[in-house]
Amino acid sequence: MPSTSKIPFVFFGTPHFAVFVLEELDAAGFKPSLIVTAPDKPQGRKLVITPPPVKRWAIERNISILQPEKLDSSFLYKLRTTDYGLFTVAAYGKILPKALLDIPKHGVLNVHPSLLPRLRGASPVRSAILEDERATGVSIMLMDEKMDHGPIVAQATIELEPSEWPPKARIFEELMAREGGKLLAEVMPEWIAGNITPEPQDDSKATFCKKITKEDGLIDLSGDPYKNFLKIRGYDGWPGAYFFAERSNKKIRVKINDAEFSNGRLTLKRVTPEGKKEMGYEAFLRS
Numbered sequence: 001m002p003s004t005s006k007i008p009f010v011f012f013g014t015p016h017f018a019v020f021v022l023e024e025l026d027a028a029g030f031k032p033s034l035i036v037t038a039p040d041k042p043q044g045r046k047l048v049i050t051p052p053p054v055k056r057w058a059i060e061r062n063i064s065i066l067q068p069e070k071l072d073s074s075f076l077y078k079l080r081t082t083d084y085g086l087f088t089v090a091a092y093g094k095i096l097p098k099a100l101l102d103i104p105k106h107g108v109l110n111v112h113p114s115l116l117p118r119l120r121g122a123s124p125v126r127s128a129i130l131e132d133e134r135a136t137g138v139s140i141m142l143m144d145e146k147m148d149h150g151p152i153v154a155q156a157t158i159e160l161e162p163s164e165w166p167p168k169a170r171i172f173e174e175l176m177a178r179e180g181g182k183l184l185a186e187v188m189p190e191w192i193a194g195n196i197t198p199e200p201q202d203d204s205k206a207t208f209c210k211k212i213t214k215e216d217g218l219i220d221l222s223g224d225p226y227k228n229f230l231k232i233r234g235y236d237g238w239p240g241a242y243f244f245a246e247r248s249n250k251k252i253r254v255k256i257n258d259a260e261f262s263n264g265r266l267t268l269k270r271v272t273p274e275g276k277k278e279m280g281y282e283a284f285l286r287s
Contacts, residue, residue, distance in 0.1 A: 001168075002080060002137070008033035008034075008082075008083060008084050008085060009030070009032055009033060009084060009085065009086040009087065009104075009188070010033065010034045010035070010036060010084045010086075010087045010089055010104070011025075011032035011034070011036070011054075011078070011087075011088050011089075012035075012036045012037070012087065012089040012090070012092040012096070013035070013037060013051070013052070013054045013089065013090040013091055013092050014037050014038040014052045014054055014091060014092055014208050015052065015053055015091050015093075015179075016053045016055045016173075016174075016276070017090060017091040017113075017173055017174075017176075017177045018037075018053070018090040018092070018177075019053045019054055019175050020177035020181060021053065021090040021111055021177050021178075021180055021184065022057055022090075022181070022182035023057075023181065024177075024178050024180075024182045024184075024185060025088075025181050025185050026061075027185075028125050028181075028182070028185035028186075029185075030123055030185055030188060031061070031063070032063060032088075033063075033064070033084060033197045034063070034064045034065075034066065034082075034084065034211060035054060035055075035058040035063050035064070035065050035066075035103045036065075036066045036067075036068070036092070037052050037054040037055050037058070037065065037066075037067055037092070037214070038052050038067065038092075038093055038094075039067045039068075040052070040055070040067070043111050043207040058104055066078065070202040071094060071096065071097055071100060076099055076100055076103070079100070080103055084103070085104055085105050085192065085239060086105075086106040086107070086108075086109065086188070086191075086192060087100075087101075087103070087104045087106050087107070087108040087109070088108070088109050088110075088111070088184060088188075089108060089109070089111070089143065090110070090111040090112040090177070090180065090181075091111075095147075096108065096143065097145075098145050101143055101144065104243070105147055106191065106192050107142050107143070108143040108144060109140055109143070109153060109184065109187070109191065110141045110142075110143045110150070111138065111139075111140060111177075111180035111181070111183075111184055111187070112124065112138065112139045112140075112141055112180075113136075113138050113173070113176035113177065113180060114123050114128065114136055114137070114138070114139065115135070115137045115138075115139060115155055115157065115205075115206050116139040116141060116148060116152060116155075116201055116219060117135070117137055117148075117201040117203060117206035117207070118136075118205070118206070118207045118227050119131070119136075119207055119208070119209050120147060120148035120149070120206055120207070120208050120209070120218070121147065121148065121185055121208045121209040121210065121214045122209065122210075122211045122212075122253055123209045123210065123211060123212070125169060125172055125173045125176055126169050126173075126209075126212060126234045126235065127168045127202050127209035127210075127234075128172075128252070129167065129169060129172065129230055129233050129234035130230055130234040132158070132166070132230060133157075133160025134156070135159075135167055135203075136157075136158060136176075137155060137156050137158045137176075137179070137274065138155065138156050138176055138179050138180040138183055139154070139155045140152070140153040140154040140155070140183055140184055141153060141188050142181070142198045148270040149201065149203075150201075151198030151199055151200045151201065152198060152199045152200075153187055153191060153196055153198050154177055154183055154186070154187045154196070155183075155270070156183050157176055157177065158176065161216055166229070166230055166233040166234070167233065168233050168236040168237075169206075169233060169234055169235065169236040169237055170236050170237045171236075195263070199280050212235070212239060213239065214239040215239075216235065216239060216243075217231070217235045217240050217242050218242060218243070218244070219231055219232070219241050219243050219256065220240065220272070221243055225261065225264065225266035226261060226264070226266070227243075228266055229259060229261040229266050230270045232256050232282065240255050240256070241255070241256040242254060242255045242256060243256070245273075247273070247287070252273055252274040252275070253273075253274045254271050254272070254273050254274065254284065255271060255273075256268055256270075256271055257269075257271060257272060257278055258268040258270040268281040268282075269281055270282050274286075
């Protein structure tokens with residue numbers, strides 16, 4: 001197999017999804033020369049300035065980091081004045097301009113957690129669950145200027161057992177990221193050696209997923225039970241599935257932490273009422 005050990009590459013990524021990809025690359029012997037990630041941001045109720053997960057991963061391994069506020073000419077100059085043969089991207093969080101895409105000799109490879117051209121956009125993992133799209137997987141794409149539009153370099157299908165569907169979004173996201181990282185590690189040497197011809201996507205088969213908002217997690221418990229179950233699993237972590245209830249003449253928000261679906265029936269198991277600790281759903285009903 002061709003080696004990339006003498007060809008430095010840059011990794012663009014920000015959240016835990018990108019960390020899982022990095023872990024698989026590292027396990028296969030691929031260590032980025034440089035990591036580009038989002039700036040530190042305030043988080044939590046106390047708005048503590050917090051580094052993104054990828055930055056923490058890079059610091060632990062003494063990998064150089066850039067955190068540009070903007071992908072402007074000053075930032076691009078830093079990339080142009082070094083010999084990086086390949087850029088790789090996994091959930092970076094910003095649109096990469098053509099001037100950046102044109103820098104590396106071998107282009108920019110993106111890990112996308114869907115079987116493109118299906119589920120282009122910002123939320124493919126959660127959208128696959130919400131849309132009950134069981135035939136899914138990961139794509140390695142040569143990036144161009146359009147969103148998730150570039151030609152496909154490689155794809156891998158991920159199939160879950162019927163008993164495992166629908167998965168919780170956080171678990172499914174890690175599975176997709178790790179499979180994407182493994183696939184990228186397999187592809188990189190062959191891509192750099194010129195042994196892979198990318199295949200254009202069929203735009204006529206493209207589907208798109210929307211950006212998820214906090215409000216999307218609201219569930220009508222009188223609605224379709226299976227669709228509600230898909231929402232509970234698909235919104236696992238963030239934004240979280242929730243409903244509103246009346247307690248002491250006050251409308252409170254109740255987060256759904258766990259539920260089961262069997263024989264056409266949705267059963268809530270664990271909830272967290274606003275201002276209280278997690279409890280069983282039956283205990284909440286008695287409260």
